[in-house]
Amino acid sequence: MRRDALSSLEVPAAAGAPSGAPRSDWATLARLFPYLWQYRWRVLVALGFLVGAKLANVGVPLLLKRLVDSLSIEPGDPRALLVVPVGLLLAYGGLRLCTSLFTELRELVFAKATEGAARSISLQVFRHLHSLSLRFHLERQTGGMTRDIERGTRGVNSLISYSLYSIIPTLIEVVLVLSLLGAKFDLWFAGITGAALVVYIVFTVTVTEWRTRYRKTMNELDSKAHTKAIDSLLNYETVKYFNNEDYETRRYDESLESLRRAKLKSQSTLSVLNSGQQLIIATALVAMLWRATEGVVAGRMTLGDLVMINAFMIQLYIPLNFLGVIYREIKQALTDLEKMFGLLEREREIDDAPGAPALQVQAGTVRFDNVSFAYDPSRPILHGLSFEVPAGRKVAVVGPSGAGKSTLARLLFRFYDVSAGSISIDGQDIRSVTQASLRQAIGIVPQDTVLFNDTVEYNIAYGRPGATRAEVEAAARAAHIHGFIAATPQGYDTMVGERGLKLSGGEKQRVAIARTLLKNPPILIFDEATSALDSANERAIQAELASAARNKTALVIAHRLSTVVDAHEILVLDAGRIIERGTHARLLAAGGRYAQMWALQQSGSE
Structure with a gap:
């Protein structure tokens, strides 16, 4: 087989998989085993059909020998028509049919196990990714991560198909052929065949391992090129705004050129592998046929024996010819599975406490108690914030950009856990209840709406x-x-x-x-909810939002102060600290930061 099947490719650690030491192939197989165990009866039935197919396949050369030997008569002999072995011909056709029939039955029975295992793993990865923290999703590279999942799913099919449909059948056939050759003829035939197999396998494994670094480089460059293309297309408008189509094309072409050079290196090493494999197989074939021909000439073997040995070697030659590709694909499938299982093993930064109960919302009072938080320990965002949003009340948070206003919403949703202090709803620490029940009780209109x-x-x-x-x-x-x-x-x-x-x-x-x-939840968060609206629509929707928030707990994060004048309390946030608090009228009367912001916005409106 002259093509290097690139059915799956690795991605760099930046795509989201853990960067720790990779697990062994056996550990990856052990992780896959439970997904197949639930289909164990199908596996056993499929293996039964597999053995049946190989027995039929090995029976073909044996029958071919008898067919050839039964035709050992002189040309023109009047008995020629009477000795045509009709039964042997029909049996030969029957064995060929059985080989194909058992093979198709095997694939039909095992298809449900293969597809079922792939579906279960993909679903588990998808659910796990949704359970990971916002930090993970902000740092991930979407193009590379989706490649991980796509190739990992395909790797399940490849691994099962190649092992069950190629490796195991080949091993069974090799054992049967070596046993027949050793029992029926001298041990030279079995020795030559066995030695060729050993040399072939050792050569294939050694060269394939040598090629791995070239393959890995090629795979990483492929993922980088894919990530750049996806990132550029997702930011289509920004590319157009700055007239950078040619720049993006050059960046993508640089990645493609690096990928092209890596593919050429990979192809040259593949040629070395293929040439060596063909040399080993050709040498073994010549040695076997020389031994068989010598046996026919010496009278120890019949012409049918020669045909049978040749047929056996052809039957072994075909799977051997694919063994290099199969080994590469199995190794690549294991790599892809390891990457996908790596995603599954990515620890949840935010997880439910063992046995956590569901949140019970009665009044809906939200309380921040001495809350401190930092995305990065070296740069704190919030410093000891304490405030309460009483049940059925509207509390607004205002302040300059970067003051930490939107962080409050993320912490209340528990996208992150506080560094110190606590957040509670009706006296229940949100870290002690399930995330699903917490988020079910809160509705948000975010500043940046993505549909x-x-x-x-x-x-x-x-x-x-x-x-x-x-x-x-x-x-x-x-x-x-x-x-x-x-x-x-x-x-x-x-x-x-x-x-x-x-x-x-x-x-x-x-x-x-x-x-x-x-959604109509008991607690509402409006994070710059009307920032993209014109004044007329803003005034109309403000009335609807006020109606929707009636008798509900509402936390309003705002830049336009005109949208929060009716709040029961306004918190002025600056550099992660509350510097002022009170009603709109009281804050204006105080003449502090809020009053300055109000005056500035009013003059801007005029």
Whole structure:
């Protein structure tokens, strides 16, 4: 086989997999075993069909020998028509049919096990990735990580297929052929065949291990090129804003050129491997046929024996010819599986406490008690914050960019755990309850709204999957976007594009408001919820938001002070500390930082 099947490629550690020492191949196989164990009866039945197929396959040369020997008559002999071995011919065809039939039955029986194991692993990885912290997802490289999952899933199929359909059948056939050659003829035939197999396997493994570093370099460069392409396309608008199409093309071409050189090195080492394999096989074939021919000439063997030995060698030659590729693919599949299992073993930075109960929301009082936090220990963000959002009240947080306002929302959602202090809801520390129940009780309209590449209805209904069209429309009306949706040709079936790029910033924000209103949780967070809206729409939606927040606990993070004048308490945050607090009127009367910000924004509006 002259092609180097690149069915799967490694990715660099930056793609999200742990950077620790890789596990051994046996450890990876042990990790895969439980997924197959649930299909153990199918595995056993498939192995039965496999043995049946190989017995039929080995029987073909034996029958071919008898067929040739039975035809040892002189040409023109009148008995020629009477001695045509019809039974042997039919048996020969039957064995060929059985070989194919058992092979197909084996694949049919085992397909469910292969696909089922791949599905189980992929689903577990997908769920685990969603359980990892926000920090992991902010640091990941999406293109490389998706390659990990894609190739790991394909690696399950490759590993099972190659081992069950190639390695095990070849071993069974080799054992049967060596046994027959040793029993029926002298040990030279079995010795030559066995020696060739040993030399072939040792050569293949040695050269393949030597080639691994070239393959690894090629795989890493492939992932880097893929990541650059994905990153550039995801940031299409930024590329256009700065007229950098040629720059992005040059960057991508540099990656492709490095990949091309690495592929050439890999191909040259593949040629060395293939040439050596063919030399070993050709040498063994010549030695076997020389021995068989000498036996026929000496009268120790019949012509049928020569044909049988040749047929055996051809049958062994075919799987041997693929052995190098199979070994490479199995090694690559194990590497891909190890990368995907590495994702599974990525520890959850934020995890539920053992036996954690669900959050019980009664009033909905939120309390930050002496909370300190830092994304990086060397750069603290929050310093000993203490405040309370009483049940059914609206508390606003204002301050300059970088003061730590949005961090409060992330901590309340428990995307991160506090470095010191605690956050509680109705007296329950959010670290002691399940994350699912915590997030079910909180709704958020984020500052940066990202939508799914689906319909408008899907994105609004995401706030409460299973909601009816009437409920979706009611939420859209409350968010003042129903009129816009109804005016589009497809209405609620309008596709919003990747990350919602087909909608304006204001339209995306109103969709986000609608889906939060549809969720209808007891605690609401508005993180610059109307920052992308014009003044008229902002005033209209503010009334709806105030109505939606009635009798609910609301934390409002705002830049525009005009949106929080009705808050029960306003906290002024600066450099992670609360420097002022009070109502709008009281803060204006104090003449401090809030009053300065208000005056500045009012003069800007005028």
